[in-house]
Amino acid sequence: MSERLEIGLETLRNEMDSxxxxxxxxxxRCGICAEACLFYTETQDPRYTPIYKTEPLRKLWQKEYxxxxxxxxxxxxxxxxxxxxxxxxxxxxxxxxxxCGRCSMVCPVGVDISGIIFKVKHGLAKAGFSPEGLVGAxxxxxxxxxxxxxxxxxxxxxxxxxxxxxGLKVPMxxxxxxxxxxxxxxxxxxxxxxxxxxxxIFDHAGVSWTLSSHAFxxxxxxxxxxxxxxxxxxxxxxxxxxxxxxxxxVISPECGHAYTALRWEGPNFIGKAYPFxxxxxxxxxDELKAEGRLNTTGLESDRLTFHDPCSIVxxxxxxxxxxxLLGAISADFxxxxxxxxxxxxxxxxxxxxxxxxxxxxxLTAFNKKKSQVLATGAVGLVTACSNCRTTLEEGVExxxxxxxxxxxxxxxxxxxxxxxASTQNA
Amino acid sequence: MIQQIIEGPLxxxxxAVFCIGVVWRLGSIIFASRKQDLSAPRGSxxxxxxxxxFSRFLPHREIASQITLxxxxxxxxxxxxxxxxxxxxxxxxxxxxxxxxxxxTPMPHWAFIVAAQFAFFGLIVLWLRRMxxxxxxLISTLDDHVSAILTFVVMxxxxxxxxxxxxxxxxxxxxxxxxxxxxxxxxxxxxxFTFVPSRAFTGAWFGRRGIxx
Numbered sequence: 001m002s003e004r005l006e007i008g009l010e011t012l013r014n015e016m017d018s019x020x021x022x023x024x025x026x027x028x029r030c031g032i033c034a035e036a037c038l039f040y041t042e043t044q045d046p047r048y049t050p051i052y053k054t055e056p057l058r059k060l061w062q063k064e065y066x067x068x069x070x071x072x073x074x075x076x077x078x079x080x081x082x083x084x085x086x087x088x089x090x091x092x093x094x095x096x097x098x099x100c101g102r103c104s105m106v107c108p109v110g111v112d113i114s115g116i117i118f119k120v121k122h123g124l125a126k127a128g129f130s131p132e133g134l135v136g137a138x139x140x141x142x143x144x145x146x147x148x149x150x151x152x153x154x155x156x157x158x159x160x161x162x163x164x165x166x167g168l169k170v171p172m173x174x175x176x177x178x179x180x181x182x183x184x185x186x187x188x189x190x191x192x193x194x195x196x197x198x199x200x201i202f203d204h205a206g207v208s209w210t211l212s213s214h215a216f217x218x219x220x221x222x223x224x225x226x227x228x229x230x231x232x233x234x235x236x237x238x239x240x241x242x243x244x245x246x247x248x249x250v251i252s253p254e255c256g257h258a259y260t261a262l263r264w265e266g267p268n269f270i271g272k273a274y275p276f277x278x279x280x281x282x283x284x285x286d287e288l289k290a291e292g293r294l295n296t297t298g299l300e301s302d303r304l305t306f307h308d309p310c311s312i313v314x315x316x317x318x319x320x321x322x323x324x325l326l327g328a329i330s331a332d333f334x335x336x337x338x339x340x341x342x343x344x345x346x347x348x349x350x351x352x353x354x355x356x357x358x359x360x361x362x363l364t365a366f367n368k369k370k371s372q373v374l375a376t377g378a379v380g381l382v383t384a385c386s387n388c389r390t391t392l393e394e395g396v397e398x399x400x401x402x403x404x405x406x407x408x409x410x411x412x413x414x415x416x417x418x419x420x421a422s423t424q425n426a
Numbered sequence: 427m428i429q430q431i432i433e434g435p436l437x438x439x440x441x442a443v444f445c446i447g448v449v450w451r452l453g454s455i456i457f458a459s460r461k462q463d464l465s466a467p468r469g470s471x472x473x474x475x476x477x478x479x480f481s482r483f484l485p486h487r488e489i490a491s492q493i494t495l496x497x498x499x500x501x502x503x504x505x506x507x508x509x510x511x512x513x514x515x516x517x518x519x520x521x522x523x524x525x526x527x528x529x530x531t532p533m534p535h536w537a538f539i540v541a542a543q544f545a546f547f548g549l550i551v552l553w554l555r556r557m558x559x560x561x562x563x564l565i566s567t568l569d570d571h572v573s574a575i576l577t578f579v580v581m582x583x584x585x586x587x588x589x590x591x592x593x594x595x596x597x598x599x600x601x602x603x604x605x606x607x608x609x610x611x612x613x614x615x616x617x618x619f620t621f622v623p624s625r626a627f628t629g630a631w632f633g634r635r636g637i638x639x
Contacts, residue, residue, distance in 0.1 A: 018458040019627045025455060026617045026624040029570050030500075030552075031561040032485075035492040046560040067612040068569075105639060106489050108500070109617055110482050110625030264635065267464035277466065317468055317636040341637060342488040 005083050008127025012060050015119040023116060024061045026109040027051060033103040033113055038344055038368045039096045039361070048096045050103035054116040056081075056089050056123060090129040093121050093226075095358035098365075099257075099350030100310035105342060114315070121226025130225055131355045138221040138230055145237075147221040147354070148185040155183070155216050158192050168199045173245065174210035179284070180247040180276075181209055182218035182238065182262075184255035186386035194254060194386070197413030201285065204416050205293040209251075215241025218253050220261035224351030231261060232269030238262060242276050249277045251284055254409055256311030256349060256385040263316065280312060281409055282384050286321035289328065297417035299331040304406075305378035306335070307369070307392060308343035309385030322384055322408055329415045336372045344368045346383075348391030366395035373403060384408045429593070432601050440604035447611025448619060455623055467634040474633015475626040481639070482625050496555060503548025507577075509533060509541035510584070542585060549578055573614045580606045 031049060034040040039048040046052070063069040063078060072078035101114035124130060137147035144151060159170045171177065179202075187194040202209050215238045222231030242250050252259040261269075263278040279287075288294035306326060312318045319340050326333050338344055347365030352358045369392070373381055381396070381403050383389050392405045485497055511517060515532035522529030533541065553574045556562035580602045586592075587599035610616065632639035 016458075018455055018460040018623075021458050022455045022620050022624040022627055025451065025620040028614050028617050029556070029562070029565045029567065030496055031556075031559065031565055032489075032493050032496060034561045035489055040561075046564045049561050049565055052565050062567075104628065106486055106493075107628075108482055108485075109621040110478055110628040112628045112631060115628075115631070264465045267466075268461065271464070273464045273466065314637070315635070319637075338488045341639070342486055 001080070002083060004127045004129075005081070005086065008056075008086050008123045008129070009060060009081060011126040012057050012119070012123040013064070015057065015122065016061060016065060019112070020057065020116060020119065021061065021065065023109075023111040023113075024058055027058075027107075027111055028109065030108065033107055033111075036102040036106040037097075038100075038102075038347060038365045039098075042365050042367050043361075047092060050097070050113045050117070051111070053089065053092045053097055054113060054120055056086055057116060057120050059085055086124055086127050086129050089120065090124055090131070091357075093117055093124065094131050094134065094351065094355055095361050097350055098310070098345045098347055098352050100345035101315045102310070102342065102345065105314065118226060122228055125226040131357050133356045134221065134225045134351050134354055137354050138225045138227065141217075141219065141221040141234055142230060146185050146188075146217045147219050148189055150185055150188050150217065152213055152216070155188060155211075158188060158195065159211075162192065162196045162199060166196055166199050168203050170195070170199055171210040173213050174208075175245050177208045177210040177245065177247050179207060179209040179249045179251050179279075180212055180215075180242050180245055181251045182253050182258070183211075183216055184253050184258055184386045185217065185219045186255070186390055187253055188216075190390065191386055191407060191410075193410050194407060197407075197410045198281075200413045200416060201288075201294065201409070204295075204419050205288045206420075207288070207293075210245060210247065212241035212245055214244060218255055218258035218262065220258055221351075221354070223257050223261040223265065224354060228269055231265065232271075235261060235266035235269050239266070239270065239274060242274075247276055249279055249284075250274075252278055252280045254281060254384045254386050254389075254407055256309040256316070256387060257351075259316050259318075260311045280316070280318050280321075282312070282318050282321040282325065285409065285412055286324050289325065293420055294412070295417040295420055296328050296412065296415040298329070298415050300329055300380065300411070300415075301331050302380050303332040303334060303376070303378045304330045304380040304382050305333070305373060305376045306339070306408075307346060307373075307381055307383040307388060308339055308341075309383060309388045310343065310345050310349055312385060313343060314341045322382075325408060325412055326382060329411055334376045334378060336376055338372070344372060346388045346391040346395070348387055348394075353387055353391050362391065363395065363398055366391070366399070370395060370399050370401065373401070378403065380404050380406050382406045382408050382411065429597055432597050432604065436604050437600070440607040444607040444610055448616070451611050451616055452619055452623075455620060463631075463634060465634075468636035469633050471630035471633045474637075474639070475630040478629025478632065478639050479622060479625045481629075496552065499548045499551035499555070501548070502544040503552060506541045506543070506545030506548060507581070509537070510545055510581070513541075514538055514584075516587070542581070545581060546578075549574065549581070553578075567614075569614050572609070576602070576606050576609055577615070 034049040037050050103113040140149050141147040220234045252262050267273050347362045513533040518529050518532040556566050583599035583602045586595040
């Protein structure tokens with residue numbers, strides 16, 4: 001047995017917990033999960049059936065944990081797992097799965113298929129069966145601090161522009177601030193208007209906040225790759241930054257997997273609970289609105305619809321907040337037919353958008369979103385994840401759709417009313 | 427001789443394998459390692475677990491039209507089999523005389539016929555779908571086919587056993603039931619019990635995150 005195979009199998013063995021065993025004991029291979037997966041519905045390729053993507057772990061369970069597997073081994077007729085059992089699944093789990101979790105919502109016996117696929121990814125990553133693009137992004141995240149190679153001077157240059165455009169100060173390394181904001185790589189490189197919006201909104205609402213020169217990057221390439229150790233290192237960087245500045249809250253930006261990494265998986269990756277709260281920017285905006293600290297004016301007259309980022313809504317539970325916020329600034333907001341926790345993914349999540357090899361497949365998968373958006377007649381497609389946003393923009397462009405992709409935080413900033421009396425002197 | 431074995435040692439052996447096997451399988455799942463989730467919960471795990479155990483009996487509206495066939499066939503099979511198992515007159519008598527010491531009102535003959543038709547139709551449709559659809563063919567395992575065929579044979583011999591004059595057919599049914607009981611704990615048939623912890627684990631996970639699943 002090769003060393004990489006042994007590492008991969010040992011990693012998978014460590015994932016064989018109570019949940020996994022109950023899942024594999026319950027699955028009857030009904031195939032219903034296929035109908036929930038856009039990689040299957042848009043290609044009709046049965047290999048993209050979600051439960052099939054878990055085969056490496058199921059096979060290991062069958063061989064080493066089931067009665068028949070143990071009996072076969074004792075009788076010396078069990079065939080050992082090979083490198084092909086891992087290598088042949090690389091394309092399926094990295095290119096053909098955006099970790100959207102829709103399959104986990106429909107399984108009749110309750111298997112969290114998406115959760116198992118992440119465990120398979122972890123095994124493949126450890127064994128070195130991962131796409132080059134993602135491995136490179138993860139390496140840059142560890143060595144440089146950002147998967148896109150963005151450094152502090154780049155952020156500082158962006159801050160200068162934002163300060164010049166808004167006339168407002170962007171606080172950096174302010175100890176004791178209530179909130180520490182983070183940015184995703186896309187928001188630094190492609191959507192600087194996100195930071196500009198934060199500055200305006202927080203000034204309007206009188207929020208005590210800061211950026212950290214130590215931890216400005218929220219993107220977690222380790223999570224996308226499926227490497228828990230690296231994901232933990234990247235989370236620890238944020239935790240260190242937050243603890244150094246003694247902030248009470250950390251704001252996850254408009255980035256789905258960053259929210260998952262920070263809010264839900266981070267404490268498990270680093271093995272301890274946080275001394276601060278993690279809040280998604282949409283949760284915070286909704287809280288500020290409810291407290292009367294965030295007032296908007298004017299309504300968008302164009303028809304708008306909302307693309308639910310899977311990691312924020314279905315797997316993150318931030319469902320009502322974007323709708324509350326959109327309701328305050330739109331006169332013609334319409335939902336897509338399947339929305340909220342049963343939305344369809346854009347096709348670029350789970351590291352697919354960082355994986356050049358998956359480009360064509362991603363565009364094919366986008367056809368589901370295309371038909372959904374066109375059915376609404378909306379001219380504005382609002383979302384709250386920069387990764388979704390780039391995927392949607394690419395799909396819109398590729399399909400020559402007459403739709404503008406918009407970020408929700410920016411839309412809120414564009415509709416800010418006069419400062420509330422309580423924050424006039426802030 | 428064969429009758430004595432089937433009604434004696436083999437019956438007790440199959441019952442023991444079934445009971446011990448099911449308890450062992452459930453125990454190995456429940457007592458396997460479980461990592462504590464260190465993230466701050468938004469909601470409660472227990473209500474989420476209970477909700478999902480029941481909510482998954484019905485498909486989500488958003489996907490219902492795509493999975494009508496397996497859902498309808500699945501319900502026909504499972505409800506039909508449940509009715510046959512616990513309310514067919516010969517089974518009620520058997521349970522009273524050999525297992526629990528108490529009985530209940532069996533279903534009338536017409537209901538038995540309807541239940542049997544439901545169960546057979548559902549099982550055959552589910553198995554054909556498994557054989558015909560590219561997804562079913564790709565993901566099905568030998569165990570899935572053995573489980574389905576063994577269940578079919580048990581149901582078929584059960585119908586034969588209704589010819590009460592034939593001891594041989596009744597013994598054949600009892601023998602297939604014993605094989606089914608022995609196979610049960612080591613097969614996909616275990617989903618009869620394990621679907622509960624499976625749904626509960628997932629429901630608890632979603633519940634902590636404040637999501638209805």
